[in-house]
Amino acid sequence: MxxxxxxxxxxxxxxxxxxxxxxxxxxxxxxxxxxxxxxxxxxxxxxxxxxxxxxxxxxxxxxxxxxxxxxxxxxxxxxxxxxxxxxxxxxxxxxxxxxxxxxxxxxxxxxxxxxxxxxxxxxxxxxxxxxxxxxxxxxxxxxxxxxxxxxxxxxxxxxxxxxxxxxxxxxxxxxxxxxxxxxxxxxxxxxxxxxxxxIGEETPRRRVFAGTFAQALRYGENAHQKAAFYTDGSDRPGVALARQLQGKELSYNNINDTDAAFELVSEFLPSDSAACAIIKHANPCGVATGTTLAEAYQKAFDCDRTSAFGGIVALNSTLDKATAQRIAEIFTEVVIAPGVDDDARDVFAAKKNLRLLLTPGLANTAAPGLAYRQVSGGMLVQDRDNGHLGMDDLKVVTKKAPTDAQMRDLLFAWKVAKHVKSNAIVYVKDGATVGVGAGQMSRVDSAMIAAKKAERMADALGLPQPLTIGSAVASDAFFPFADGLMEAAAAGASCVIQPGGSMRDDEVIAAADAAGLAMVFTGMRHFRH
Incomplete structure (x- = not known):
């Protein structure tokens, strides 16, 4: 040759x-x-x-x-x-x-x-x-x-x-x-x-995946792993289409966590309210809505201030000066938003290492699409979890029905639970998470961990009691026994949203009635592994 x-x-x-x-x-x-x-x-x-x-x-x-x-x-x-x-x-x-x-x-x-x-x-x-x-x-x-x-x-x-x-x-x-x-x-x-x-072929005999090189990464999840970032050519707003305005080069973990944060905050339309999601290791440690972005950020931050340190902040509307000033008070890895004003950029200019990403809009979380996961010798392919529910989709199964305010918090908790690693338990009060339990092998443990975090934050904030008192709680899958439900009740939850479908639904409903809880079934679960 x-x-x-x-x-x-x-x-x-x-x-x-x-x-x-x-x-x-x-x-x-x-x-x-x-x-x-x-x-x-x-x-x-x-x-x-x-x-x-x-x-x-x-x-x-x-x-x-x-x-x-x-x-x-x-x-x-x-x-x-x-x-x-x-x-x-x-x-x-x-x-x-x-x-x-x-x-x-x-x-x-x-x-x-x-x-x-x-x-x-x-x-x-x-x-x-x-x-x-x-x-x-x-x-x-x-x-x-x-x-x-x-x-x-x-x-x-x-x-x-x-x-x-x-x-x-x-x-x-x-x-x-x-x-x-x-x-x-x-x-x-x-x-x-x-x-x-x-042609409607859901399981083609061969499925081919392709990507276009976007950037080399210093390493993967750990320093001994080589890595790079590839885009798939889709027009879905998010980290792949984001423009980095300042800060160090994104790492593998930054990209993964930023994607999780932006997908979550995109569940909340800016026409309804300002929203903020704070992510750590691909799990939300605080999510909230508010009349302003600054209010939403503060409520999300107050859910778990410890975990928020070094986290990823995603916003559903234009980042302003007041919000930027609050974010800048602690170390934050990445901020991603569909817009940023000049005053906010000036605030972040002093934070040279903070990565600021601007997206062309929010992701359409109801849009169809495919999700992939590699396993040894193959690839798992499924539809993206684009399941959405409204109040009319919920079935009240207890003697007590949720109030309108409780129903809003239940739906908020359900949206967040969709983005929490299973087993997921999410406590919400007044449009903000107040406790998040993620990734536990037992649903009972997730409920306990979320409640314990709420107790610690109450002490840190000088509150007389945890904000889980009177909260709404979401479970990403059904309660197989009443013990997980009772753990949430012990934490002070007043209403519950869960898929239902357990062989022991009757026992769980009876336990909810005995505890004076209002509970709704969704008929849909949101496992996220």
């Missing part, structure tokens, strides 16, 4: 015309012959460049609305021929096939077409055939052919040719070949994923 390979003839066929004429002019100035197709050829000619149309090479015009133009031995022979193989060279000479040393192709905008909500037939027409075929051919023959699929690589190609007197190195071609195969793989993944959804 040779190291340096000359570039004397290039084929350019691109959907994205960004940088096209500059590339074409630079190649032409190097004495490289340019072949091209359709719109690419027209754009190059309009820039005053000499271009040979692929139709002149193949002897066939573009046909069938452009579906057939490069699928021809004159093209693929030029890409695939081994320059050091006598039989290949003889075949090229016999059939008049000239080598193609550089392929520049970017594909029909299938992903963008789907993202715009185009109809089925339009999406089908935006599936590129000739482009992937040429890319795969050129990349396979990277011993001799340089393959370019991304606009951002144009400058590197020109620099490589300039540095090597019109040649490219093997290492460079190998790198571009890997990028090329990743691109066609991601493209096919997008097509197959879209088609599965379009």
């Amino acid at each position: 040779t190291n340096l390979a000359p570039v004397r003839r290039a084929l350019i066929s691109v959907s994205d015309k960004t940088g096209l004429t500059d590339l074409g002019r630079a190649l032409s100035d190097m004495g490289i012959e340019i072949l091209s197709t359709g719109g690419s050829a027209a754009a190059l000619r309009a820039a005053g460049l000499t271009v040979t149309d692929v139709a002149e090479v193949t002897g066939f015009p573009e046909m069938m609305d452009g579906r057939v133009k490069t699928l021809h031995p004159m093209v693929h022979g030029g890409l695939l021929a081994l320059r050091d193989n006598a039989m290949h060279l003889a075949a090229m000479e016999e059939h008049g096939i000239a080598p193609i040393d550089l392929l520049v192709v970017n594909l029909y905008p299938f992903e963008e077409t789907v993202a715009k909500g185009a109809d089925y037939d339009t999406c089908i027409e935006n599936i590129d055939i000739g482009g992937p075929a040429m890319i795969r051919a050129a990349a396979k023959n990277h011993a001799f052919v340089t393959t370019v699929v991304d606009v951002e690589d144009y400058a590197a190609v020109l620099a490589e040719l300039s540095a090597n007197n019109g040649h490219t190195t093997l290492a460079f071609r190998q790198k571009l070949a890997q990028i090329a195969y990743a691109r066609t793989g991601a493209y096919d993944a997008a097509v197959s994923t879209w088609m599965a959804a379009a």
Whole structure:
């Protein structure tokens, strides 16, 4: 396998015309012959460049609305021929096939077409055939052919040719070949994923996942683990689409926790109230609504001030000066919000290490989507938990019914419990969490831990009693026995929201009645492992 390979003839066929004429002019100035197709050829000619149309090479015009133009031995022979193989060279000479040393192709905008909500037939027409075929051919023959699929690589190609007197190195071609195969793989993944959804295939025989490199990370969850961040190309607002305005580079754990915080705060529409979620290790340690963001932050902070130190703060509306000043009083890793005013930015400017992220909006937590989890030897795939409930969806199962105020707190607690690791118990009072129990093997323990945290915060705040007294409590799954419910009652809860569905529901309801609790069933659980 040779190291340096000359570039004397290039084929350019691109959907994205960004940088096209500059590339074409630079190649032409190097004495490289340019072949091209359709719109690419027209754009190059309009820039005053000499271009040979692929139709002149193949002897066939573009046909069938452009579906057939490069699928021809004159093209693929030029890409695939081994320059050091006598039989290949003889075949090229016999059939008049000239080598193609550089392929520049970017594909029909299938992903963008789907993202715009185009109809089925339009999406089908935006599936590129000739482009992937040429890319795969050129990349396979990277011993001799340089393959370019991304606009951002144009400058590197020109620099490589300039540095090597019109040649490219093997290492460079190998790198571009890997990028090329990743691109066609991601493209096919997008097509197959879209088609599965379009035809209602919920469990396709093969499911393909693809991502685009966003940034290298110093390490993963721990220092001995290598890591990187990849985006999936979706337009869902969140950490992937956020713009970092200040602070250190995000870490693996920062990204994971910030995603958890933003998904949670997105449950609360700013048109209803300001909302704040504080996350530590992917679990909420405080969530609240208020008439102002500053009030919401303070209520969330007062749920568990200890855990909030070094946490992630997510806000559902524009960060203002008053809220920024309160957040800045303690060490905070990341603040993420759909907006930030200049005064708030000035406050954070003194906190050089605080990472401030601006998102293009809130996530639609009711939107469909898929969630993935790797296991040994495979991948678990499920629908994103987009379950939402309103008051009309709740079934009162006790003699006592919740008041309207209690019902609001119950629904608030239910939204939060959806984002707490199971087993989850969440106490809420007046639109704010006052105790959160997460990730315990026993639901009883979760109820006890949340209550104990509330007791400690009451002491710290100088309150006469824990705020769990008179609170609403949510359980992410049913109470299998009455003991967990009684633990919540002992903490002072006055009303309960839970899925129901246990074999002992009657016992649990009877215990709630005996304790004077109001309880509603949702018929839906929110396990989060």
